[in-house]
Amino acid sequence: MIWNPEMEAMPRASLEALQLRRLQEVVRRVYERVPLYRQKFDAAGIHPDRVQRMDDLRRLPFTTKSDFRDTYPFGLFAVPVSSTVRVHASSGTTGKPKVVGYTQNDIQVWAEVCARCLAASGAAPGDVFQNAYGYGLFTGGLGMHYGAELMGLVVIPISGGNTERQIMLLRDFGAKVIACTPSYALTLAEAMAAQGIAPGSLNLRYGVLGAEPWTEAMRDEIEARLGIAALNIYGLSEVIGPGVSNECLEEKNGAHVFEDHFLVEVVDPQSGENLPPGEPGELVFTTLTKEALPVIRYRTGDIASLNLAPCACGRTFVRMSRIVGRTDDMLIIRGINVYPSQVEAALVGLPEMSPHYQLVVTREHTLDVLEVKVEVTDGFARQFGGAFDGDEAEVQELALRCRQKLLGVLGITAQVTLVPPGKLPRSEGGKLRRVIDQRRL
Numbered sequence: 001m002i003w004n005p006e007m008e009a010m011p012r013a014s015l016e017a018l019q020l021r022r023l024q025e026v027v028r029r030v031y032e033r034v035p036l037y038r039q040k041f042d043a044a045g046i047h048p049d050r051v052q053r054m055d056d057l058r059r060l061p062f063t064t065k066s067d068f069r070d071t072y073p074f075g076l077f078a079v080p081v082s083s084t085v086r087v088h089a090s091s092g093t094t095g096k097p098k099v100v101g102y103t104q105n106d107i108q109v110w111a112e113v114c115a116r117c118l119a120a121s122g123a124a125p126g127d128v129f130q131n132a133y134g135y136g137l138f139t140g141g142l143g144m145h146y147g148a149e150l151m152g153l154v155v156i157p158i159s160g161g162n163t164e165r166q167i168m169l170l171r172d173f174g175a176k177v178i179a180c181t182p183s184y185a186l187t188l189a190e191a192m193a194a195q196g197i198a199p200g201s202l203n204l205r206y207g208v209l210g211a212e213p214w215t216e217a218m219r220d221e222i223e224a225r226l227g228i229a230a231l232n233i234y235g236l237s238e239v240i241g242p243g244v245s246n247e248c249l250e251e252k253n254g255a256h257v258f259e260d261h262f263l264v265e266v267v268d269p270q271s272g273e274n275l276p277p278g279e280p281g282e283l284v285f286t287t288l289t290k291e292a293l294p295v296i297r298y299r300t301g302d303i304a305s306l307n308l309a310p311c312a313c314g315r316t317f318v319r320m321s322r323i324v325g326r327t328d329d330m331l332i333i334r335g336i337n338v339y340p341s342q343v344e345a346a347l348v349g350l351p352e353m354s355p356h357y358q359l360v361v362t363r364e365h366t367l368d369v370l371e372v373k374v375e376v377t378d379g380f381a382r383q384f385g386g387a388f389d390g391d392e393a394e395v396q397e398l399a400l401r402c403r404q405k406l407l408g409v410l411g412i413t414a415q416v417t418l419v420p421p422g423k424l425p426r427s428e429g430g431k432l433r434r435v436i437d438q439r440r441l
């Protein structure tokens with residue numbers, strides 16, 4: 001179902017006219033109200049009046065994560081703090097969190113785009129919705145909550161974690177739709193299997209999963225083990241939170257960016273030059289309607305590509321691919337760029353492998369060592385009664401095949417450690433950290 005067909009299926013020419021109007025407004029507003037933008041625009045010699053065509057966007061300076069840090073906590077707000085009704089914050093790996101604010105109108109826009117996500121994922125008014133994203137400073141819980149209420153879903157605001165209770169409520173309240181991180185969806189699937197609950201035996205049909213990278217292989221696994229359709233939702237606090245884009249149930253092939261509210265570009269992470277559709281690069285967003293915290297050309301650090309081809313669902317909004325990496329998550333191992341998602345992609349072809357993996361990078365003397373820990377499937381482990389220590393011929397043979405696959409995909413040798421099912425850390429409700437880089441310690 002399309003939540004707002006008038007906007008989501010608008011002809012591209014009308015959309016572009018709307019975008020230009022909104023862009024001109026927002027550029028003027030930040031220039032007048034946010035000192036950092038005025039400084040940047042002046043330094044680049046760009047006056048808001050110079051934005052006459054969509055192409056002029058490319059001339060505007062970028063906004064970065066460090067702009068948030070430098071103006072912490074409220075320096076990027078374009079309204080007085082007293083005019084906001086909500087503040088969220090997202091913690092990075094280091095330092096102070098990025099603080100984001102919302103006016104009443106921003107909250108309404110946010111609810112609208114989250115309702116679009118839920119509808120695109122299969123939800124319909126009246127459905128019971130278990131919201132297992134964390135409530136709090138994290139945007140996931142409250143963002144989806146307001147979207148769901150707007151749509152008329154029956155919201156169960158359970159938040160993340162407490163797997164036993166999640167399963168009890170899935171059974172007793174009969175949610176049709178769940179929202180959580182994909183890694184947590186797997187945690188739920190495992191716990192349900194352990195309780196003997198068969199996939200599809202509950203009322204659950206749709207998952208709105210995101211907030212962290214995942215793959216097609218993980219989708220297959222989640223869909224099979226939970227008996228649901230699993231859809232990818234993307235977003236980030238600096239732009240709004242969840243609700244920047246969402247896949248459609250019809251195609252499940254790229255997430256439609258809600259382009260009436262967010263302009264998307266893909267740029268070369270090094271040069272900052274715009275890249276054509278189809279080419280992977282860094283996602284850059286400009287908010288068109290946000291009042292409290294508009295961002296102009298915000299560099300997300302997320303790597304993806306765009307697809308402008310028409311979609312069977314009828315939405316005219318551009319689609320973005322899955323996030324295939326992050327500019328700052330990229331590991332440089334012995335001089336070679338490695339993205340965690342490449343490791344996952346390499347392992348997918350091996351049927352004995354589960355989607356649970358972890359990368360550990362260490363430095364021995366001056367040499368970087370990449371260890372890839374992977375859980376094997378239950379089926380593979382069963383031949384050893386579920387446990388093995390790695391010396392078994394079959395395990396060694398599989399580890400060797402894994403190493404060769406990784407060498408082919410990454411171009412470097414990795415140590416492969418195969419572990420029995422259930423041995424690697426699981427999501428306890430939120431985002432899962434898959435990379436442990438001990439070189440920085």
Ligand code: DLL
Pocket residue numbers: 090133138139140209210211212213214232233234235236237238241242243300302322323326
């Ligand atoms: O994670 C917002 C969100 C909540 C999105 C719930 C979807 C569902 P942050 O905590 O600010 O906001 O983290 C944003 O998470 O820049 C990406 O690196 C990553 N991310 C979010 N969604 C996806 C996704 C929320 N579907 C950062 N695939 C982003 C891959 C994702 N990465």
